[in-house]
Amino acid sequence: MDGIIPGANVKVLARAINALAKIGDDLFIEAKKEMLTLTTLNLRKTICVRYHLLNSFFSSYEIDENELTQQSRDISCKIHMKTVLPLLKGGSSREKDFLKLEYENNSDVIIFKMKFKCDDILMKHTLRLMDTESLTVEIKPDAGCNNILASSSFFSQLLTMFSNTDDEITLEVSKEKVAARNYIVGAPVRSKSVRSQVNLNASEFSIFQISCETSINFALRPFRTAIQFAESFNLNIGINFDVGGKPLAVILKNPTFEVNFIIATLNPYSDLQSSMATTSIPTKVSNPKNDDPNITVEDQEALLNVNWSEDFDMSEPTSDKADERSKRSGFQEVVKNKNTEAKVAGKRCKDFSLPVDNLPMEVDHEDMDVLPPSPESPRAKKAKLVFGRCFEPTFSETYLGQVLAPNSDSE
Amino acid sequence: MLFCAEITDFKIVHNVLRSIAIKDFAILRPMEEGLKVTLDDMKCVETSAYIPCNMFSFYRISEKEDIVLKVSLKTLVEILNIFGDDGNPNLKLTYNSPGSPLCLVMKHKDENITVDCEIRTMNVDETRALSLADECDLNKIVINASILVDLLQRLDNFADEITLTISPDPPYFTLKATGIGGESEVNISKNSESVTVFQCIKTLTSQYSFNLIRQILKVMTYANKVAISTGESGLLGLQLVISSEERHMYVEYYVTSIFIPE
Numbered sequence: 001m002d003g004i005i006p007g008a009n010v011k012v013l014a015r016a017i018n019a020l021a022k023i024g025d026d027l028f029i030e031a032k033k034e035m036l037t038l039t040t041l042n043l044r045k046t047i048c049v050r051y052h053l054l055n056s057f058f059s060s061y062e063i064d065e066n067e068l069t070q071q072s073r074d075i076s077c078k079i080h081m082k083t084v085l086p087l088l089k090g091g092s093s094r095e096k097d098f099l100k101l102e103y104e105n106n107s108d109v110i111i112f113k114m115k116f117k118c119d120d121i122l123m124k125h126t127l128r129l130m131d132t133e134s135l136t137v138e139i140k141p142d143a144g145c146n147n148i149l150a151s152s153s154f155f156s157q158l159l160t161m162f163s164n165t166d167d168e169i170t171l172e173v174s175k176e177k178v179a180a181r182n183y184i185v186g187a188p189v190r191s192k193s194v195r196s197q198v199n200l201n202a203s204e205f206s207i208f209q210i211s212c213e214t215s216i217n218f219a220l221r222p223f224r225t226a227i228q229f230a231e232s233f234n235l236n237i238g239i240n241f242d243v244g245g246k247p248l249a250v251i252l253k254n255p256t257f258e259v260n261f262i263i264a265t266l267n268p269y270s271d272l273q274s275s276m277a278t279t280s281i282p283t284k285v286s287n288p289k290n291d292d293p294n295i296t297v298e299d300q301e302a303l304l305n306v307n308w309s310e311d312f313d314m315s316e317p318t319s320d321k322a323d324e325r326s327k328r329s330g331f332q333e334v335v336k337n338k339n340t341e342a343k344v345a346g347k348r349c350k351d352f353s354l355p356v357d358n359l360p361m362e363v364d365h366e367d368m369d370v371l372p373p374s375p376e377s378p379r380a381k382k383a384k385l386v387f388g389r390c391f392e393p394t395f396s397e398t399y400l401g402q403v404l405a406p407n408s409d410s411e
Numbered sequence: 412m413l414f415c416a417e418i419t420d421f422k423i424v425h426n427v428l429r430s431i432a433i434k435d436f437a438i439l440r441p442m443e444e445g446l447k448v449t450l451d452d453m454k455c456v457e458t459s460a461y462i463p464c465n466m467f468s469f470y471r472i473s474e475k476e477d478i479v480l481k482v483s484l485k486t487l488v489e490i491l492n493i494f495g496d497d498g499n500p501n502l503k504l505t506y507n508s509p510g511s512p513l514c515l516v517m518k519h520k521d522e523n524i525t526v527d528c529e530i531r532t533m534n535v536d537e538t539r540a541l542s543l544a545d546e547c548d549l550n551k552i553v554i555n556a557s558i559l560v561d562l563l564q565r566l567d568n569f570a571d572e573i574t575l576t577i578s579p580d581p582p583y584f585t586l587k588a589t590g591i592g593g594e595s596e597v598n599i600s601k602n603s604e605s606v607t608v609f610q611c612i613k614t615l616t617s618q619y620s621f622n623l624i625r626q627i628l629k630v631m632t633y634a635n636k637v638a639i640s641t642g643e644s645g646l647l648g649l650q651l652v653i654s655s656e657e658r659h660m661y662v663e664y665y666v667t668s669i670f671i672p673e
Contacts, residue, residue, distance in 0.1 A: 083592035086568045109593060119558065119603045123565060127593035 001031040001075050003101045004060040007117070010099045012233065012257065014088035016051045019229045021081045023049050023222055028135045029110070030076040031063055031103070039135055040081070041283060046264035047222045048137055048281050057256040059098065064105070075105050078130045087112060087125055106132065138282045141249035141260040144242040146173065146214070149207035152230035155237050159227060161198050162220065170217040170268055175210050177201050184217065184268040206236065216244040218265040226250045226261045243267060247281055413478050414441040414506040417469035421502060423633070423655040424462055425491040427662060428484065430629040431458045437484035438535055439513070441472050441506070450484065456623055457543065461661040469503075480506065481533040482513055490528050494519055510534070543665045547640035547648035550577040550615055552584055553608035554599070556634040556651065562586065563628055566595045570621045572669065577641060578614035588621060607636065617645040617668040627664045634662070644668075 005013055016038065020027060024040030024047075031037075036058075038051040055061050063075065095117040102111040112125040158180065162169065166182040183195045202208040230237050230252050241248035244267025252259040264281055418424070431450060440447040445463035452458075464470040472478070494500050494517065503516040512529040519525075563586070566573065570590035577584055582598035584606075601609035627649060631637060634651035641647055645668030653660050 080592070083568065087565065119599070119605055121558075121562070121597060121599060121603070123562070123595065123597040125568070125593060125595040128591075 001036075001064070001101070001103045001105075002060070002062045003031075003036060003058045005057065005099045005101070006059045007096050007098060009057055009256070010088075010096045010114075012057075013053075013099065015229060015232055016257075016259075017081075017085060017088050019225050020049055020051065021085045022225050023047055025081050026130065027079050027081050027084060028076060028133070029079065029103070030134070033063060033065075036061070036101075039137065041135075041281075042222075045281055045283060047219065048139070048260075048262040048283065049222070049225075050137065050260045050262070052258045052260075054256055054258070075103065076132070076134045077103060077107075077110060078133050079110065079127060080130060083127050084112075087114075087127075133285050136284045137262070138284065139247050139249075139262055141251055141262060142240050144240045144246065144249070145211040146241050147207055147209045147238065148178075148205050149236055149238040150205045152227060152235055152237055154204070155227045156231050158198060158200075159224060161196050163194065163196075165193075166196075166220055168217055169220045169223065170215060172215045173210055174213045175202075182220075187268070207238070212243060214241075214243040215267055215269055216241055216248060216265050217268040218248055218263045222261050222263050223250065226252065226259070229259065241265070244270070412471075412505065412507055413473045413476075413509075415469070415471045415504065416441070416446070416464075416467045417501065417503045418462075418467045419499065419501045420656075421466075421491065423653065423658075424466070424660065425488065426633060427460055427630060427653060427660065428491065429488045430633070431460060431662065432484045432488050433458075433626055435483055435485055436481050436533070437487075438479060438481050441478050443472060445470075448484070455667040456626070457663075457665045458627070459663045461663070463660065466658050466660060478506065478509075479535045480509075480513065481535050482530050486530055487515075490515055490517070490526075490530070493517055493526055494524075498522065506532075543646065543648065544663075546644060546646050547642040547665075549612055549640075549642050551608060551610045551638060551640040552577060552601075552606060553636055553638045554584075555605035555607075556631050556637045558599075558605045559637050560628060560631045562597050562599075563624065563631075566597065567621065567625065568592050568595060570595070572618050573621045573624055574616060574618045575639075575641070575647065576614065576616040577611050577639075579611045580614070583609065583611070590621070608638070615641050615643075615645075617641060617647065619647060619666050619668055623666050630662050630664075 020038060020040045024042050026040060028039040029036070030039070034055055036053045039048065041048050097115040097117050100113040102113070109126050109128055112127065114123045162182050168182070170181045170184055172179040172181070178200050180198045180200065181196065227237065233254065235252045235254055238251040238253070239248065240251060244265055246265065248263050248265045250261040250263070262281055428448065434450050434452055438449045440449065445461055447459055447461050449457065449459045498519045498521060501518045501520065505514045510532065512531050515528040515530070517526040566586060566588035568588070568590060569592055570588035572589050574587040581600065583601040584599045585596065587594065587596045599606065631651060634653045636652045638650040639647070647666045647668065649664040651662040653662065
C-alpha cells in the first residue's frame with residue numbers, strides 16, 4: 001500500500017493521530033480499496049474511534065488488488081501509538097510538502113516519509129509494527145433512530161458549561177428539547193461538585209430528529225476530544241444514538257474524510273446496577289495466521305482447557321455476553337499470537353476485569369476465641385501445585401536410589 | 412585580587428548556564444579572552460560555555476598566573492536568577508586569591524536592593540593537556556541551529572543511538588536514529604540553504620548515545636548556528652554561537668562515540 005498525503009492534509013492526519021492517542025494505546029491501520037482507516041479502542045473497549053481517510057484525501061493512493069482478495073477485504077497492521085505520535089506531534093513548525101506512507105503486506109515495518117518545504121529535507125521513519133491483527137467493529141455508526149446535528153462551535157460552547165473535572169454527561173432527550181446534565185437526577189450528591197444543567201431547544205440544532213425519547217449517559221472525555229477535533233477544522237458534529245444502553249456515535253463528515261467516535265452508553269435510570277465495563281462495544285480482534293510453530297498442538301489444547309477462573313475471582317453477578325466474548329477472544333490471542341515483544345504480553349493481561357466487590361468475612365459471634373482461618377487464596381492453591389515438590393519430604397527413595405544420610409529436619 | 416568582572420543584561424548567560432547545568436560542579440577559568448565554564452561528565456562528555464570579555468562591562472584579570480577554580484554550578488545559576496525575570500540587575504564577580512570564595516554582588520537597579528553572595532570554591536586537580544578542538548579536525552559542517560534542533564527532536568522517537576555520517580559524496584550529511592520503535596533517517600545536502608560551511612576530507616560514520624545528544628538540545632534552542640566537527644577517533648564537537656543583541660557567547664560540546672567492535 002502506498003499513499004501520498006499532500007501538505008495541507010498532513011495537518012489533518014497529525015491532529016487525527018493526536019486525537020486517537022488520547023483514547024487508546026494501539027493504532028490499527030487498515031487499507032481498503034477506497035479508503036484508509038485508522039482505528040483505536042480504549043482499554044475497556046467502551047470507546048472506539050475510527051478515522052476513514054478516503055481516496056480523495058490522498059494525492060496518490062495505490063493498493064495492490066491481489067492482496068485484497070484474501071479472506072479479509074483489507075490490508076491491516078497494528079502499531080503502538082507511542083511509536084507514531086512523536087512523528088506528528090508538535091505544532092506545524094515546519095511546513096511539509098507531503099507525507100508518504102508505505103506498507104507491504106505482512107511486513108514488520110511501516111514507512112513514513114516526510115518532505116519538508118524548506119531545504120528539501122526528506123525524513124524517513126521506519127516504524128516497527130506489533131503483531132498483525134485485524135479488527136472488525138460490529139457496530140454501524142448510523143444504526144440509531146435518533147439524530148441530531150449542529151456546528152462544532154455550538155457544541156464547544158455547550159462544553160464550556162461543564163467543568164473539566166466532569167467525567168460523564170447525561171442527555172435527557174425528548175421530541176422538542178434536550179437537557180444536558182453532568183449528574184444523574186436522584187443519584188446521591190457528591191459534595192464539592194457543581195451540578196450543571198443546560199436546556200436546549202430543537203430549534204437550536206441544525207437537525208433534530210428524535211424517534212424515541214430516552215435518557216442517555218456517556219463519557220465526556222471522548223466527546224470532548226471529538227469536539228476539539230471538529231472545531232479545528234470547522235466541521236459539523238452529528239450525533240446518532242438509540243436508547244440509553246446502546247452505543248452512541250459522534251459523526252464528523254468532510255468531503256475527504258469521515259470520523260466516527262463510537263461511545264458506549266448507559267440509561268442512568270434503568271441500569272443503575274451495572275457499570276460501564278459491562279456495556280463494552282462488541283469488537284473482534286483476530287489474528288489471520290492460524291498456525292504458530294512455536295507452540296505444539298498439545299500445548300495449545302492445554303492452554304485452551306486451563307480454567308483461568310481458578311486464579312482470578314470472577315465473582316461479578318452481571319456479566320454481559322459481549323464482555324465474555326471479548327474475554328474469550330483475548331484468550332484466543334494468547335494462543336495464536338507469536339510470542340515476541342514483552343510489551344504485547346503485558347497488554348494481554350489487561351483483558352481481565354478485576355472483581356468489584358470483596359466477599360465479606362462472616363464472624364461467628366458466639367465463638368469469639370476461635371477465629372476462623374482466612375480462606376485459602378486461590379493463588380496459594382495453585383502455588384502448591386506448581387511448587388508441589390517443595391512440600392514433599394526432602395528425600396524420596398524412588399528418585400535417587402540409596403539413602404546416604406537420613407532426614408535431619410524434624411517436620 | 413585575581414579576577415574582577417561586572418556584567419549587566421546577563422539573562423542569556425543565565426539561560427545558557429542553566430541549560431548546561433547537568434552536573435553539580437563546574438570549573439571556572441577566567442582567561443584573558445573571557446570566562447570559561449567547563450563541565451565534564453564521566454570523561455566522555457565535556458561542555459564548555461565561553462563568555463567573552465566584551466560581554467562584560469568591566470573585566471580585569473591578574474596576568475601572573477592561570478586561575479582555575481571549581482564551584483557549584485547549580486548554586487551559581489540560582490544566584491543569577493535571584494531577582495527572577497524582572498529588573499535589570501547588575502552583577503559583580505570577584506575572586507581574591509586561590510581558595511577564597513567567589514563573591515557575587517547583585518544590585519537591582521530600580522528597587523535599590525543589593526544581594527551579597529559568596530560561593531565556596533574548590534581546588535582543581537587534573538590539568539588536561541590535549542585540546543579537544545584540535546582532535547576534531549577531519550570534517551566540519553556549519554548549519555542553522557533551528558533546523559538541526561527540529562530534526563533532532565523529530566528523530567528522537569525514544570531513540571537509543573544516533574549515527575552521523577559526513578561524506579564528500581551525496582548524500583552529504585546523514586543522521587540516523589535507532590531505537591525500539593524503529594529507525595528514522597534524514598539527509599541534508601551540502602547545497603542546502605541552511606548549510607553555510609561544508610568541509611569534508613573523507614567519509615566518516617560514527618555512533619553516539621542519543622541521551623548525550625539530548626542534553627545539548629536544550630542549549631541549541633538558544634543558538635543561531637551550530638558547527639559540527641568530527642575527528643578520526645570519532646570525537647564529535649559541536650560549537651554553538653549564541654547571540655543576543657550583538658553580543659555573542661559560545662558553547663562547545665564534545666562527545667565520544669560508541670565503540671563498535673569490528
